Amino acid sequence: MEPHISPTKQLLRWILRQFRDLDGYLSTFASKLFPTEYQIQGTCKKRGVCCHQIAIHLSKGFWRVPTLRKLSRNYYELVYNFSLVKEESDIQVQVFRCNYIQPDGQCGIYTRRPHICRNYPQARYFGRPTFLPGCGYSTVRTKDT
């Protein structure tokens, strides 16, 4: 559900979503050009669990500055319509839930969902990808070290 926000915030949200989507297209293109050493396998079980526990990793330098952490929170709340659930300082992660998730676990904006959702799960360039318990996806390593 979309919360009521002022016309100014609506405009800001619209502008930031254009940059977000451009970044999403470019990231998708880059991941096709430069695949990681892990290949995703499996299928989505359509439970919506990942929409309730969206982990956003921040760099250590970013995490140390409260204003930047707040900026990250405000960004995901405004642009993605997420709500902060908790912060995990030891791993520099902000955990959000999405306000578009429906009671039946389906996405309320499926055809216009952002790239972060379309590409989930996307193997990161550094470190072994991890998945939420019960997720239908896993990874296989495609290259030797």
Ligand code: SF4
């Ligand atoms: S936009 Fe849809 S797919 Fe993405 S987190 Fe929200 S409910 Fe899930």
